[in-house]
Amino acid sequence: MQHDRRRERENDHPRAQGAAKGLPEPSERPTAEARPGQEQASGAGVSRRRLLGSAGAAGAAGLVLGGAGGAAVHAATASEPGTALSTVGSSRVPFHGRHQAGILQPMQARGHLVAFDLVPGAGRREAAALLRRWSAVAERLMAGRPVGGGDTGVALDAGPSSLTVTFGFGASFFGRTGLTGRRPVELEPLPAFSADRLDARRSNGDLWVQIGADDALVAFHALRAVQKEAAGAAKVRWQMNGFNRAPGATAQPMTTRNLMGQVDGTGNPKPSEPDFDARVFVPAGGGRGGGGSGAQAWMAGGSYAVVRRIRMLLDDWEKLSLAKQEQVIGRRKADGAPLTGGTETTEPDLEKAGADGRPVIAADAHSRISAPEQNGGAAMLRRPFSYHDGIGPDGEPDAGLIFVAWQADPRRGFVPVQRKLDRGDALSPFIRHEASGLYAVPGGPAEGEYVGQRLLES
Template sequence: VLRAAGRVAGYAATRPEETAALTTVGATEAMFHGKHQPGITTPLQARGHLVAFDLAAGAGRKEAAALLRRWSAVAKELMAGRPAAGGPDGPGHDTGIALDAGPSSLTVTFGFGRTFFARTGLTARLPAALDPLPAFSADALDAGRSNGDLWVQIGADDALVAFHALRALQREVADTARVRWQMNGFNRTPGATARPMTARNLMGQIDGTGNPKPSEEDFDRRVFVPASPGKPQEWMEGGSYAVVRRIRMLLDDWEKLPVDRQERVIGRRKADGAPLSGGTETTEMDLDKAGPDGRLVIPDNAHARISSPEKNGGAAMLRRPFSYHDGIAEDGAPDAGLLFICWQADPFRGFVPVQRKLDRV
C-alpha cells in the first residue's frame, strides 16, 4: 500500500454528454496548471501506469527538487500533446513513441510517500495522514509492490501516449532514483459506449456509482486537504491523499456464481447497477427494505451496504481505479483484478473506516 500527497494542477471531472467519435479521442487535452493536480477528479482513462521510485543513495532534497522540476517540465509538454524536450539536465530529445497522436487526455500526477520526508530532511513537514495504515486481517500484501519515496500516476485514453509519458518520465530520473515497483492498468475507452456510463470492473459489475460528486457541497472537504495555516501540513492545502491497492479477483470462482448470487454479493443489479432495493443506478439505496420473505433485499454482507457512507459515519473517498491483467498465474487462473486507487482529505477518515468494516465480512 502506498499513499501519496500531491498538489500542482487540475482538470474538470465530467466528460461531454454526447459520446465522442473514436477519431476525436486524441484531441482531448487535460489542463496541467490548476487548483488541483490532474488525475484526481479527471474522468477514468483508458490506460494507466503506476510507478513508485526510491531516491538513490546519496540523493537528497536538492536532487529530488531537481527531478521534480524536470518531471514537471516534461509533463507540461506531454499533456499539451507536444514532444518531451526534457528538463534542463535531462536527455533532451523525444523518443517518438507518441508521434502522430494528440494529448489523448494525458494526465500525470505526482506524489510523495512517507519515506520521502526523512530522505530529504523534511521530517518536520511529514503529515500525520501519512502514518502507516493499520493491518487488515484479509490482506496479503506484497512488500515488493508497496511503499516508495516518490509515486507517479499516468493516465491517458491511448496506450501509446500513456507509455510515452512513462518512458519520458523514467528517462528524466537518470541516477537520482530507481524504480521500486510499477503496475499497468486499463479501463473502457471513451466512445466505446452509446452514452457516457459508469465503468465496469472485471467482474462485470458497474463500479463507482457511489463516488462523491463534484457537484456535492462537501466534495472538496472529503477529497482535498483544507487550509491549516501555521501547521506543519500547511503545504498540503488543496492536495489529496491516495491509497493504492492491487486487488486480485478470483474470476474463475466468481464466474461460476449465478447472476442473482453475484448481485446479492454486491447489492446491485449487474445489468444496470441499480440497487437491489429498486430504481435506477443513481437511486439511493433503501437499506431497510425487506422482501416478501422478510429478509433484507440488500443483504447484511453486501459490498454496497458495508461500504456506503451511511454505514461508515459519512466516510467517503473518491475511487478512481484501473483494471489490470498480468497474464495467467501458476494455478492456471488469470492474474487479474483491480488497481484500486482512492483519493481523500485524510485516509484515516476515508479509507480506513470503510476497509475495517469490509475486513470483518
C-alpha cells in the same frame, strides 16, 4: 470497490461538468500557447503540436469545456493545414491549476502507476531537481509537445489524448530528504487488515507517479519519459499497468464496469455536492496535519491517494450464479440498480425485507457495508484501473483492480470503510489485497512552479 452514496451517473461527474467545483477558475486556467509551428521535435522535423489539427478552428488555440472532459481541456489547433485529430486525440488537460491533473478527470483508457525510491546518497537537493525535471516533461507532454532531443517519437502522430501525470510522496520520502518534520500525520502507515496478503516489493515507495491517457502509446510515451528523467536520482520500485473502457465505446457516458462485470463507481462523491471539496481535497491551511501552525500548508489543494492492487479470483466468481453474484454485491448486474428496485441512481432501501422477512440487501452485501451512511459518512473519490497480468503461478487469471482512492484524510476516508469491509464483506472470498501504498499528492503547481516546490524549497 463499490461504496454507495446518493446516486448520479458518471456523465454527471466532471465529464459533464466543465465548471465543476474544485476546478480552476477561468482566470487561473492556462492561456493559449505559442503557435505550433514555432516548436520542432529534434531530429524529427515535426512537432506533435503541428499534428493537432481541429476541424473548423485552425489558427486559434482556445479553452473549451468539453462534454467528454471533466476539467478544462484545450481544443488543440494548428495554424497551418493538417490532418484533424479525433476528439479523443485532441483533448488536453492543463498541467497548472489548483489541483494536480489526474484526480478530477474522467477515468482514462490506459494507465501506468509507478513508485520510485531515491538512490543511495540522493537527498532533498536531488529530489528537488528530479521534481523540476519531471514537471517540465509532464507539462510538455500534456500539451502534446515532444520532450526535446531525447524524445522517442512513440507518440509523434497523436495529440495529448487527455494525458495526465500526477506526482506524490510516500512516507519514506520525508526521512530520506531530511523533511521528517514536514510529514503530515495523514501519511501515517495504513493499519494492517486481516485479509491483506501484501507484497512489500510492490508496496509503498518514496515517490509515486500516476500516468493516464486515452491512448496507450501516449501513456507509454509519458512513462518512458518519466523513467528516463529519474536516472541517477531514483530507481523504479514497482510498476503497475491498467486500463479502462475507451471513450465512445458505449452509446452514452456511463459508469464503468470492473472485471467481475459489475457497475463500479456509482457511489462516488460528486463535485456538485456541497461537501465534495472537504471530502477529497486538503483545505487551504494544509489540513489537520498542520496542527494550526501552517507546517503542512504545502499540501493545500492536494489530496491523499490510497493505492491497492486487488486481485479478483475470477474463476471462483464466475462459478456463482447471476443471482448469487447480485446478492454478494447488493445490486443488479445488468444496470447497477439496487436489489430494492429503481435505477442505478436510486438510493437503496436498506430497511426493505423480502417475502421471507430477510433484508433484500443482505447484511453482508458489499454495497450495504461500504455505504457512507454505514460508516459515519466516510467517502472517497475512487478512480481505479483494471489490470490483467496473464496467468498466475496458481494457473488462474492474474487480474483485478488497481484501486486508487482520493480523500482529504485517509484516516476518515479509506481506513474506516476498509476496517468494516474487513470484518464481514460477502465479496472478501473473491478478492485478495496484494499490494498497498499511501501517498501525499500536493496541490497543482502555479505557473512557473514545479510539483512539490512549496515543500522542497520552503
